[in-house]
Structure formats: structure tokens, C-alpha cells
Amino acid sequence: MDTEEQHDTPERDRSSLPVPGTKDRSRSVRLGLSVGSVLVALLLTSAFIVQPFLIPSSSMDPTLRVGDRVLVNKLAYRFGDGPQRGDVVVFDGTNSFSGEADPDANPVTTALRKAGAATGLVPPSETDYVKRVIGVGGDRVRCCDRRGRIEVNGRPVEEDYLHPGNAPSAVPFDIRVPEGRLWVMGDYRSRSSDSRDHLGDPGGGTVPVERVIGRADWIGWPLGRIGSVPAGAGGGDG
Numbered sequence: 001m002d003t004e005e006q007h008d009t010p011e012r013d014r015s016s017l018p019v020p021g022t023k024d025r026s027r028s029v030r031l032g033l034s035v036g037s038v039l040v041a042l043l044l045t046s047a048f049i050v051q052p053f054l055i056p057s058s059s060m061d062p063t064l065r066v067g068d069r070v071l072v073n074k075l076a077y078r079f080g081d082g083p084q085r086g087d088v089v090v091f092d093g094t095n096s097f098s099g100e101a102d103p104d105a106n107p108v109t110t111a112l113r114k115a116g117a118a119t120g121l122v123p124p125s126e127t128d129y130v131k132r133v134i135g136v137g138g139d140r141v142r143c144c145d146r147r148g149r150i151e152v153n154g155r156p157v158e159e160d161y162l163h164p165g166n167a168p169s170a171v172p173f174d175i176r177v178p179e180g181r182l183w184v185m186g187d188y189r190s191r192s193s194d195s196r197d198h199l200g201d202p203g204g205g206t207v208p209v210e211r212v213i214g215r216a217d218w219i220g221w222p223l224g225r226i227g228s229v230p231a232g233a234g235g236g237d238g
Helices: 022-048 107-118
Strands: 050-054 069-073 088-092 128-135 140-143 150-152 173-176 181-185 212-221
Antiparallel strands (some): 088 212, 140 150
């Protein structure tokens, strides 16, 4: 009796087969999580330690130029002394250089702009400024002596950081800086809107120390500009 052999081919469990597109989706998810983690780490670092700041104007030229991205040290004044004469600082000018905060501002737009500014990819808020500290609380700052130099507590300030050809100030002033506040000016004096332009505003042109975001310590971009931000001589003691 002839027997017919039957060769049964076991059928693979379809549940074990990869679903088309699964690997791509998984790879996309992992990539998204990685990018998200980097962004969160960047934002946390920017919020508490070092924040990139895009220079939007020429008011600090030649020390800082338009398009420079400086790294603002947010821990510089967290433990110990506050801003010193000659420091280059970034501060929030609300209620001193700018008007009051807009209560009707779109919170989503505001949050997105802050996130972009925190990465140094977009210009900073219109209320954020970068200037050099000329006088601190208790200082008498005036312009100018017989040689045209700014005086701090009766002593002339040698400002070798000024833009070539610029006078220390074309506007005369004589002010006593209140405690807890700063008198700040740009290095390109003829193109800087600084404490001199806000003498009639609240605070008499001075900025509250509590509004200082941090000290601009380094230039991180472009490559040809990488280096530390030089501090000034500072002026006289009170």
C-alpha cells in the first residue's frame, strides 16, 4: 500500500512578525525623547546657571558686536558680592529702562519667546539690556572732569573699552547712586541708550540690583570672537 507522505510546513506565528513601519516609529520616538531631554537640560541650565544672550544692537561695540552670543553667568552674584564697577551685565529693564510689564501679553507667546531667547536663537526680550556697570550703590557719578573723563567718587575712570573716537559722554550729569541700584552705560556711548537717557524715569536712570540677570563672562559665538568679556577698571572707591 502506497502511502503519501505529507510534509507539513509549520506556519510562523504572525504575532511575532514586525509590523511594517514599527521600527521607524520607534526610532522617531527615541529621537524625539533625546531631543526633548537635551532641550529640557538646556532650558534648566539656562534658567539657573548659564544663559546664552544674543547681542541685538551696537551699544556695547567694540566689546560686544551685533550677532555675538554671550554666555551670561547667572551664578556670578548668587553667592557673595553683587555687581562691581566695570562688570558687563544683562538685566531686566522693566520699571527702569522700560515701562511696566504688559498684563495683557499672551502667555503662550511670551513663554515661547523666553524659551527661544534662553537658547540664544532669537533676540532677547525688548526689556532685557546689556550694559557696563559704572557706579554702584552709594557712588557719586558725574560727567565730566576737565579732561572730559567720567568721575566716580571724585576719581577719573580710564575707559579703554570705549568705541574709538567716542567721548565718555556728551551729556553732563551728576548723580548719587541709591543703595541697591546701579548706574550703567554702553561702551559705544554715542549709540547707547543707557542711564543717561532715563534720568527722568523711576529710579533716576539707575537699575535695581535685583533685576540683574547675570554677568556676561564669555563670548561663545561666532568662532572668531570666542573668548572672555573684559571687565573695566571700575573707578574710585567711595
